[in-house]
Amino acid sequence: MEFENLKDELLSAVDSSLKYARTIDSDADFEVYVYYENRTQVSINQGVVDASDVIVEGNAVRVEKQKSISFASSSGISTDRIRRSINEAIASLKTLSIKDERFKGFCEPKPPGNEGTLAKEILSLDKEELVNYASNMVKEGQKFYKRIHAVGSECGAEWGGFAVGNTLGVQQASRGVTNGFEVYCIAIDGEERRTSFEFDLDREKLIKPAGYGTKAAQKAVSLLGAKKLNKTGIFPTLWTPIPAAAFIYASLAQSAMGNNVVEGRSPLSDKIGKNISSSKLTIIDDGQKPSGINTDAIDAEGYPQQKNTLLEQGRLEQFLFDTYYANIRNRESTGNSVRSGRTLPYEVSPNIRPKNLEVKPGNKNLDDLMNSVSDQAIMIVDMPIGILHSNVSTGEFSAVAQSAFLVENGKKSPIQPVSVSGNFYKGLKSLLNIGSDLEKTMFNVETPTLVFDGFSIVG
Amino acid sequence: MLGKLEKCVELGEKLGAKFVEARFDDLTLRTLTRVNDTWKDIILRSRKGIGVVCYFGGASGYSSTANDDDKELEKVVSKAFKMARVSAEAASIKLDFDKRPPVKGTGSDAFHPKVHPQTKDLSFKTDLVDRLIINARESGQNISNATGMYGELYGHKLFTNSEGSVVEWDFEVIDLGCRVTSKTTDGNLVNGVDAARGTMGLESFEEKGKTPEDIGNSAGKHAKEQLKAKACPAGRFRALVENQLAGVLAHESFGHLSEGDFVVVGMSPLSKKMGERLGTEHASIIDQGTPNISKFGGLWLPYDDQGIRANETTVLDKGVLKHYLHSRGTASYLKQEPTGNCRAVHFGFAPIPRMTNTYFTPGNLNKEEALELLDTGVYAIQTSGGQVQGDGSFLFKAIRGYWVENGEMKDPLREVSLSGNILALLSKVEGGTKDLHLWAGYFGGCGKSGQFPLPCGLGGPELVIGEVTFGGKAG
Missing domain, CATH: 3.30.2290.10 (PmbA/TldD superfamily)
Incomplete structure (x- = not known):
């Protein structure tokens, strides 16, 4: 399969499959999703190299008849394999008539949005080049300092796309390309061991990993010499962009998803139009930003992706929906349907996720923020372990910040891991400040440093 | 084919x-x-x-x-x-x-x-x-x-x-x-x-x-x-860890450190520690592809994805590190035998060292004796998951628990996090109950190097541990 004719081939597979499905049962509604991706990856871990060049291809079919719905997927996009899914899904409807009265139909046809930037040079990124990138980052990290014990790196390039069609008339496709890298370093001094990492993921241009091995090493070394905090209490906490992204993703991103709202798992269900956070906070989810990794012309069920404002100066503006949950709430989808499985996305039935979250930056740099906290504060600089396992319903979280600093009089000194706990939703209300240091970071969240008050620290 | x-x-x-x-x-x-x-x-x-x-x-x-x-x-x-x-x-x-x-x-x-x-x-x-x-x-x-x-x-x-x-x-x-x-x-x-x-x-x-x-x-x-449960107080307490949570500790926080690829590159804190004492005599951990599943539960894995027959590997024997978990390449590099642990989540991935059924071996206490040995502390039960890091530090959520005083179960406790370092924890294992239970699910599963969810078995007895840090609310 070539990138240039990828859309046509996927759309043709969708079209012929829908026609076949109609011949099997003309009373049912069908949705056919076809996915194809070329994925090349090289990882170097202390000199051990693993490399793969795989094609991920598969299909998924949903059938609805008199409010009964079934889903079947299979690996492969050949006619036989798509027909297998169609037949499986129909057979399942025949043996089992379970109605979902809330289902009001598949996605209606709409004009698509735009694909994100498709940097063609990523398509021709040579496999040897990926090995060199990964190898050079490791060398940089190792050269930096004798206390750097381990360096690992990973480089990858992907291109592919998907097409989706249904018997209501949707037939759309979208493509994407990305390349990215990740490098981590472990600095060791006696029994002390500190980890840091750097990464980039880009669809607009070729990655330039030079210098990042050194940067990761520098960061890991700066964490050495950590002292015990030896204190337990409430402290202001500074969350630099990576942990801040984890905070936003584990809290608001989850509770703003329409499925959690409708199913009673989100405490924000009745809070539209109300202030749920400090007025400093504005968060949007932009499914149409050209540089966004999750930007596509359509979402996973064929609805045009769009830009959605979640929080405007602390006021909850809207939730994120796919067609199913939007219909339950009698509103339009927000184009947030995804097939979220990373390894075989086509296997996952449509769900809701943010596309590209952005936290609007403030105007203080990190030094200003450090100076802005009176007395003592804790700065968290990596993703606290356990934060993603927090409870969306209650907002209670308890996590361990492995890489942290004590901030005192505007200066920071490394401290040994501390546990940080509290409540996400109370935290949003007691947000003290937002930095200007906007960064593209994990979970496709772009955020600056966030400063919260009121969390418990156990040192 | x-x-x-x-x-x-x-x-x-x-x-x-x-x-x-x-x-x-x-x-x-x-x-x-x-x-x-x-x-x-x-x-x-x-x-x-x-x-x-x-x-x-x-x-x-x-x-x-x-x-x-x-x-x-x-x-x-x-x-x-x-x-x-x-x-x-x-x-x-x-x-x-x-x-x-x-x-x-x-x-x-x-x-x-x-x-x-x-x-x-x-x-x-x-x-x-x-x-x-x-x-x-x-x-x-x-x-x-x-x-x-x-x-x-x-x-x-x-x-x-x-x-x-x-x-x-x-x-x-x-x-x-x-x-x-x-x-x-x-x-x-x-x-x-x-x-x-x-x-x-x-x-x-x-x-x-x-x-x-x-x-x-x-x-x-x-x-x-x-x-009606109360929040668990924050701090360090003695703990009785229920079977499933013990299994998660065996798998997540210790088992991963014993995986050969992690050891070969020197990233595991268990690298170069073969034969060393890491825990008390009450801490033994086994990885086994074909345990007696009709008696204990777990997963049946007669071969790995390199065609190596399943093994029973004693990783930690009464506190002493005995073996790592291998692919053929890591076994050869570390001069050990392959253990049947090279697995892939599906055909889209190359197989890498993974666990099969990983568990703490049972001890000789009955439940009453375990509570008596615990004396005063937290009885932590089940888990909704957690996170670990390469140095053995972990944080797990126990779904529920009880405050235990003088060997008697008192108030139920809400979801609480346990954190610490597995190597420190192993040296505080004071005993285990006689009952062994293994679990292996379709939901959940293990994640490593992008390969998720791989069904793995885990379990153990209930373990009495001298000190664990519990999260919860401070101040």
Whole structure:
């Protein structure tokens, strides 16, 4: 399969499959999703190299008849394999008539949005080049300092796309390309061991990993010499962009998803139009930003992706929906349907996720923020372990910040891991400040440093 | 299909690969999820494809496809070889391995459940889930959400390599679970969960404790109890860790450190510690591919994805580190025997060192004696997951618990996090109960290097631990 004719081939597979499905049962509604991706990856871990060049291809079919719905997927996009899914899904409807009265139909046809930037040079990124990138980052990290014990790196390039069609008339496709890298370093001094990492993921241009091995090493070394905090209490906490992204993703991103709202798992269900956070906070989810990794012309069920404002100066503006949950709430989808499985996305039935979250930056740099906290504060600089396992319903979280600093009089000194706990939703209300240091970071969240008050620290 | 795989091996060797492995998976997965009164997921999946590993110059290259036509397979082999070749120069640690006698394995090595999930239609399984919800509602209170889930994964696996090994077996795991969320009078939401899972037949859901009625009741009751539960105080306390949570500690925080790839690169804190004492005499950890699943539960894995026969590997023996968990390459590099631990989540990935069933071995205490030994502290039960880091530090959520005073169970406690470092924790294990339980699920599973969710078994007895840091509220 070539990138240039990828859309046509996927759309043709969708079209012929829908026609076949109609011949099997003309009373049912069908949705056919076809996915194809070329994925090349090289990882170097202390000199051990693993490399793969795989094609991920598969299909998924949903059938609805008199409010009964079934889903079947299979690996492969050949006619036989798509027909297998169609037949499986129909057979399942025949043996089992379970109605979902809330289902009001598949996605209606709409004009698509735009694909994100498709940097063609990523398509021709040579496999040897990926090995060199990964190898050079490791060398940089190792050269930096004798206390750097381990360096690992990973480089990858992907291109592919998907097409989706249904018997209501949707037939759309979208493509994407990305390349990215990740490098981590472990600095060791006696029994002390500190980890840091750097990464980039880009669809607009070729990655330039030079210098990042050194940067990761520098960061890991700066964490050495950590002292015990030896204190337990409430402290202001500074969350630099990576942990801040984890905070936003584990809290608001989850509770703003329409499925959690409708199913009673989100405490924000009745809070539209109300202030749920400090007025400093504005968060949007932009499914149409050209540089966004999750930007596509359509979402996973064929609805045009769009830009959605979640929080405007602390006021909850809207939730994120796919067609199913939007219909339950009698509103339009927000184009947030995804097939979220990373390894075989086509296997996952449509769900809701943010596309590209952005936290609007403030105007203080990190030094200003450090100076802005009176007395003592804790700065968290990596993703606290356990934060993603927090409870969306209650907002209670308890996590361990492995890489942290004590901030005192505007200066920071490394401290040994501390546990940080509290409540996400109370935290949003007691947000003290937002930095200007906007960064593209994990979970496709772009955020600056966030400063919260009121969390418990156990040192 | 064997002929196609053999051709892949032959072609890879012709291109110049030192060793080639080819495997074929034909797996079926089903997920049934009911949320309150709505069937959220009725999902059927077919995962069928071929994966090829080529070894060259101490490096490996992997490629895979869902398309088994001959031309596509030629491309796959050539891509796998190319990736190995371009990687060889950058590989300063060479994971070569010597040839061994071929392994011949047949279907007779597979576990054959009395009632295979393939033999029952969907309505049989949706009925199991319906019964979960009915019973959860009967025994729960102030329920805002009751979710019932059934999952099954089964199918055929075929493997061959340059040695002429031919291994063929069937994989199977089923899972029936319930989660109940209840709302407290002050608006907080609390959870109760229970499940029966592992390599077993559908007949298991008729056994005491594993019926949908028992599972639903248990989830409902636990959520109800949580309505009155208190927050666990923050700080360091003595702990009694229930079997499942003990298993998660064995798997997540210790087992991963013993995986050969992690050890080879010197990243594991267990590197170069073979033979050293890491824990008390009460801390023994085993990884075993084919445990007595009818007695203890768990997963049945007679071979790994390099065609190596399952092993019983004592990783930690009465506190002393005895063995790592290996692929063929890591075993050879560290001069140990392969342990049958090289697994891939599906044909889209190369196999890497993973666990099979990892558990703490039982001790000699009964429950009363364990509580007596605990004296005063936290009895932490079940887990909703957690996170670990490469240095052995961990944070896990216990779903519920009890405050224990002078050996007596007192107030129920809400979800609480346990954190610390596994190596420090192993040196504080004071004893274990006699009962061993293993779990292996369809839902959840282990994640490593992007390969998720890989079904793994885990478990243990209940462990008494001298000191654990509990999260909760400070001040």
